[in-house]
Amino acid sequence: MAAPGFVLAGEWRRQALRGLQCQKWIWALEGKRYASTTKQRNIEKVLVANRGEIACRVMRTARKMGVKSVAVYSDADRNAMHVAMADEAYYIGPAPSQQSYLAMEKIIQVAKKSAAQAIHPGYGFLSENTEFAELCNQDGIIFIGPPSSAIRDMGIKSTSKAIMSAAGVPVVEGYHGEDQSDSCLQEQAQRIGYPVMIKAVRGGGGKGMRIALSDKEFQEQLESARREAKKSFNDDAMLIEKFVDKPRHVEVQVFGDQHGNAVYLFERDCSVQRRHQKIIEEAPGPGIKPEVRRKLGEAAVRAAKAVNYVGAGTVEFIMDSEHNFYFMEMNTRLQVEHPVTEMVTGTDLVEWQLRVAAGERIPLTQEEILLKGHAFEARIYAEDPNNNFMPGAGPLLHLSTPPADSCTRIETGVRQGDEVSIYYDPMIAKLVVWAEDREAALRRLRYCLQQYNIVGLSTNVDFLLSLSGHREFEAGNVHTNFIPQYYDELFPPKKAISKVALCQAALGLLLREKIATEAFRVRSRDKFSPFASSSGRRLNILYSRNLTLLDGENKINMTITYRHDGSYDMQIQDDSFQVSGDISRTGASDYIRCSINGVVYKSKLVVLDEAIYLFSLEGSEQIGLPVPKYLSGVSTAGDQGGAVAPMTGTIEKVFVKAGDKIQAGDPLMVMIAMKMEHTIRAPKAGIIKKVHYQEGSQANRHAPLVELIEEVSESE
Incomplete structure (x- = not known):
């Protein structure tokens, strides 16, 4: 039976619950039913x-x-x-x-x-x-969800633009016609003026969307968008829109019921994106004045009412530097980023969905919906930001998160030990935080990101830290071109691992070894065994040993001397460090308190897969452990002389065959992985010797896809 109070009809009144930092709302059911x-x-x-x-x-x-x-x-x-x-x-x-x-x-x-x-x-x-x-x-x-008619009207972008224009909602100039020939679409792009956005008519989530900067690249971008749209939506119809330079992506949460009511729950700014997909969202939008906020909300409600909308929906706008806004599309569903709206309005939108779907009125009137504080959502993905945000897959060998509380939400569907599958979206979690104002919320976001520790696959956590700490992001100067504009600052050259981090890693290994040795002594009951001591005290003399760690492929040689007081002298190149500390274990994690030349550092240490992972509030480091020669096999990778798979995925299209002459950068294949289309291009010029995969087959990560041989000139 449903819980008391879930009668699916009734009048609701709002009661405020005030916590120490967050304001939450609950709903109390009154016995009166709606007529x-x-x-x-x-x-x-x-x-x-x-x-x-x-x-x-x-x-x-x-x-x-x-x-x-x-x-x-x-x-x-x-x-x-x-x-x-x-x-x-x-x-x-x-x-x-x-x-x-x-x-x-x-x-x-x-x-x-x-x-x-x-x-x-x-x-x-x-x-x-x-x-x-x-x-x-x-x-x-x-x-x-909404009626199928609303999904249909809003799902076809050309139809939605016409409806919005008739409803008095401003729209961006573009072509939404039925003629889908290549020549017509290219003529329309020329008429609108480059750059243009090529979008799948039934698109969403960045799928089937490409930007053409010039007439020269239009055809290639059109074909790529069509392939992805066909795969994602089974419809490759396209529309062309003027691309607004450095726009903001601002969207409004709306909600309608079956009684003709509709309200807005303010806006979210989702401007910071990669691959046309959102990465950090916030509510409310930074720098948006109350008057603009009201106009946004009212325009979104007009949009919802124009299609008799029911349930949760999002009306997305492009906003220029003058805060003029134009309708882009309406998402007729609950958005990924809905939690930030919940945090600043004290609502549970899924509860609203269930109640409205069952016939109830919207729980609050527009006047009762209050905006309080600021919230951020950071999407944590299995991807490699340093490799064009290439999505990844694999096991979550270690996963620990900041503690959840009334101001911090961890929205996830995975646990430690689970696998991020190649078949679905690579999002691991959404980290959602709330505070009284934007500055405090951003500070909380960064603090929580520093506590989000993952081992087993590449993630974007460090990139999110870099992004959220950028001076322009802190100032709220966001736009959809933010990452490309500040690319060099967001992706600085990788620095060598600090010697302080190397000392912490070495201390962690020594203390783990000591624990293991003492456990062996207890089990063996042989206190005189030469294997039963790790203190470095042999015949009452100081004992030294060498240790090699890896910074990437660079070997770091350390000389460690055990001291009688239990501390260590560590020599790294020309620098000496006096190191001491202790270790404590919680679950599979080791926590180290380390004193290095009198300065105390605290970090978490995870040792997995021939690597040491250090996590601290200063950042994270991965330090390699050399594999002994007798355990290392002969590498079979070698120089493939061609292209290899950047990830595990399905070969969607093959453009070449044996004997073809190609130039560097020519497309070889299209691979579908993690719900995204990736074009594999030739790393160099040459002649195709062999194509290893056919369309429809699956290739594992690092598998050779195409073999190339360099073309030898006749003079040679």
């Missing part, structure tokens, strides 16, 4: 047609409300966190999303089998699929 013709339906069980972080997010609110949750899962997600959280879970197919999370009939069957009254689609996958919303309706299942 309404809207049919009110009971929801006792909801199927979450998604995975990962958003599935867990929905289930937490469902549990709070006394609503049972049903999970669906693929082969890749059998042991996933969302499966463990759900009250029930059902298998729906192989790992590729087309055969599992996008399989509409399978999900409808699970809803019927589990007797779920409603389906929450989360974001992505089927969340903005008109056909799925209609299937739910036909089968008497509540689709927790």
Whole structure:
């Protein structure tokens, strides 16, 4: 049964709960029902047609409300966190999303089998699929989202622009016509004037979106956008828009109900992006004055009412330097970044979704929705920022996070030991923080990022620290070209590992060795064993040893001398350090307190896969441990003389064959990995000797894709 108070009809009043730092709101149900013709339906069980972080997010609110949750899962997600959280879970197919999370009939069957009254689609996958919303309706299942007509109207960008223009919402100049020929699209781009944005008509999340800076590159960008749009949305229709230089991406959270009401919950700034995808979001938008905020909100409500919108939606705008704003698109679902809005308004938007989907009115009027404080969300991804943000996959060998509290949320769908799969989005978590003002919230964000420690794959945590500490970001001077503009400052040349860090790593190894030796002595009961002492005291003399660590491929040789008082003298090149300290263990982590020449440092140490990982408030370091010669095999990588796979993925398209002559930079293949399209280009000029993979086949990371031989001139 549903929890007391979840009657799915009733008048709500707001009660403020004031904490030490955060203001939270709860809703108290009054017995009076609305006089309404809207049919009110009971929801006792909801199927979450998604995975990962958003599935867990929905289930937490469902549990709070006394609503049972049903999970669906693929082969890749059998042991996933969302499966463990759900009250029930059902298998729906192989790992590729087309055969599992996008399989509409399978999900409808699970809803019927589990007797779920409603389906929450989360974001992505089927969340903005008109056909799925209609299937739910036909089968008497509540689709927790807007009417299919609103999804259709807002999902087709050309249609949405016309509707918005008629509703008095400003729009960007562009071409949204039916003629999709290459020549027509290129003519329209020339008419609008470069640079232009090429966008999938049914796009979203940066998929099927490219920027053409000139007429010369238009065709290549168009073809790439079409391929990605076809793969993601099964529709490669495109629109062309004027690209606004250094725009801000500002979006407004709106909410509508089945009674014709609509409200806005203020704006979010999502300007800082890579690959057209958001990376840090905040609410409210920095520097936006109350009058502009009101106009944004009112325009967003007009947009929602123009399509009779129901539920949570986001109206996205481009904003120029003068704070003029223009409609881009409407996302007819819950956004990834919705938690920042919740933090500054004290709301639970998933609870609102469930209640409104069941026929209730919006819990608050526009006047009752208050804006308080500032919130940031940082998306933590498995990716390599130093390699063009290349997405990655692999196991989370070590994962520790800052503690969650009323002002800090960890939105995640993975745990230590889980695998970030190649089949889905590589987002590991969302770190969400709140404080009384932007400066305090940004300080809290950085402090929490320093406590987010991951080992096992590359992540963007250090990049997020660099980004959030940039002077222009601190000043709120954000725009969508922020990362390219400040690239050199955000990606400074890698510095050599500091000698202080090397001393901490060496001390950690010595203390771990000492613990292991003492444990051996206890087990062996042989206190005279030559293996039972790690103190360095042999026959009452000082004992020295050599230790080699790795900074990348550079060997760092250290000489360590044990002293009678338990401290160490460490010699690194021409510098000497007196080092002492102790170690404590919590779970799989070692925490070191280290005194180096009288200065105390504290850090966490994780030793995994022939490497030492040091985490501290000063940053993180990875220090290698040389593999003994008798354990190291002969490298088979060698010089491939061609192109190798940057990650594990599926070969979508092959452009070359054996015997073809190519130039450096020519496209060889298109690979699909982590829901993104990546063009593999020739590293040098030559002749194709062999193509190792066909279209549709899967290639592992670092596998040779194409072999090249250099073309020999006749004079040679």
